[in-house]
Amino acid sequence: MFAARQAFNFSQRRAFSASARQASKVTVLGASGGIGQPLSLLMKLNPRVTELALYDIRGGPGVAADISHINTKSKVKGYDPTPSGLREALTGAEIVLIPAGVPRKPGMTRDDLFNTNASIVRDLAKAAADACPDANLLVISNPVNSTVPICAEIYKSKGVYNPKRLFGVTTLDVVRASRFVSEIKGTDPADEQVTVVGGHSGVTIVPLLSQSNHPDIAGEQRDELVNRIQFGGDEVVKAKDGAGSATLSMAMAGARFAESLLKAAQGTKGVIEPTFVDSPLYKDKNCDFFASRVELGPNGVEKIHEIGKVNLYEEKLLDACVTDLAKNIRKGVDFVQANP
Numbered sequence: 518m519f520a521a522r523q524a525f526n527f528s529q530r531r532a533f534s535a536s537a538r539q540a541s542k543v544t545v546l547g548a549s550g551g552i553g554q555p556l557s558l559l560m561k562l563n564p565r566v567t568e569l570a571l572y573d574i575r576g577g578p579g580v581a582a583d584i585s586h587i588n589t590k591s592k593v594k595g596y597d598p599t600p601s602g603l604r605e606a607l608t609g610a611e612i613v614l615i616p617a618g619v620p621r622k623p624g625m626t627r628d629d630l631f632n633t634n635a636s637i638v639r640d641l642a643k644a645a646a647d648a649c650p651d652a653n654l655l656v657i658s659n660p661v662n663s664t665v666p667i668c669a670e671i672y673k674s675k676g677v678y679n680p681k682r683l684f685g686v687t688t689l690d691v692v693r694a695s696r697f698v699s700e701i702k703g704t705d706p707a708d709e710q711v712t713v714v715g716g717h718s719g720v721t722i723v724p725l726l727s728q729s730n731h732p733d734i735a736g737e738q739r740d741e742l743v744n745r746i747q748f749g750g751d752e753v754v755k756a757k758d759g760a761g762s763a764t765l766s767m768a769m770a771g772a773r774f775a776e777s778l779l780k781a782a783q784g785t786k787g788v789i790e791p792t793f794v795d796s797p798l799y800k801d802k803n804c805d806f807f808a809s810r811v812e813l814g815p816n817g818v819e820k821i822h823e824i825g826k827v828n829l830y831e832e833k834l835l836d837a838c839v840t841d842l843a844k845n846i847r848k849g850v851d852f853v854q855a856n857p
């Protein structure tokens with residue numbers, strides 16, 4: 518027991534000193550928003566982060582002043598909503614998190630956000646491609662199925678596209694899946710890993726329960742659980758009743774994903790997160806991007822895992838997923854071609 522604790526302390530110290538050696542600037546674009554504020558807070562609490570840059574079209578410096586009083590080592594700076602402010606916020610970043618854009622109201626789909634958020638993400642991607650083309654770009658703004666292809670097109674148009682550095686953040690889907698399964702089974706969610714693949718909206722979200730600890734969940738219970746994972750975002754939108762969508766759980770999910778990337782960049786092996794990336798898995802079905810389990814490393818994407826064995830029920834879910842997802846991806850690509 519004592520030896521185990523010693524080993525734990527040692528590995529923690531090692532992780533800490535490794536992080537202290539490496540400078541890691543994290544930039545949040547949309548830092549004053551419902552997600553941006555708690556996400557920035559969580560990044561300030563992450564000892565791997567040495568510099569935190571907070572940018573928003575309103576309120577960035579205020580959020581930064583507030584967060585900067587927290588007594589962790591990282592430097593925090595807020596930036597004015599000007600082209601030079603944005604450029605400075607991005608310069609030198611290792612990770613850029615984008616939760617900028619409008620959230621849903623009851624009755625809307627994520628795709629209904631496209632008209633507003635597509636141009637917001639396009640313009641931020643342009644700035645990032647110019648200021649920090651080698652940074653990891655983590656896209657949270659919806660519809661993720663389209664905003665990630667938008668970023669890819671922008672980076673391609675500027676000749677700096679690196680598919681290993683672009684991520685759609687789908688972590689909230691796996692966070693929800695593990696929580697919802699644990700509620701049914703009365704287990705600790707920390708012990709429940711549910712792989713969720715596909716995209717990030719409705720039927721494009723495909724949980725693979727057959728690969729979880731509970732392949733026995735079947736019939737009506739399975740249908741209800743799958744539906745809850747696919748439409749978990751709607752639950753929050755409805756409960757917030759016009760005041761937006763998931764923010765706190767999303768901040769936790771975004772911070773978890775950023776921590777995984779930082780950890781992998783600093784040498785930890787075997788860090789795997791499901792995420793929406795440029796992927797070979799369903800290119801033959803016109804889905805150039807697909808979320809699956811991805812091993813992370815110092816270069817971003819290290820290895821994209823296969824989907825693995827699925828049952829007949831999940832095959833049908835995957836069929837429905839790729840039909841919608843291909844359209845969402847196409848919409849993002851077409852948008853940039855029409856509105857470069």
Ligand SMILES: NC(=O)C1=CN([C@@H]2O[C@H](COP(=O)(O)OP(=O)(O)OC[C@H]3O[C@@H](n4cnc5c(N)ncnc54)[C@H](O)[C@@H]3O)[C@@H](O)[C@H]2O)C=CC1
Binds near residue numbers: 547553574641690
């Ligand atoms: N990927 C995922 O799992 C999830 C994604 N989302 C998405 O995240 C986005 C943000 O949601 P919330 O934080 O709740 O919205 P919010 O409205 O509370 O915050 C958005 C922030 O973005 C800022 N902003 C707008 N245009 C900007 C620009 N050009 N540059 C910089 N900042 C800009 C706004 O000033 C605001 O502070 C939405 O699109 C939402 O659908 C939400 C939950 C989960």
Ligand SMILES: O=C([O-])CC(=O)C(=O)O
Binds near residue numbers: 627659749754763
């Ligand atoms: O539902 C929404 O609009 C926000 C979101 O992506 C989620 O909560 O998964």
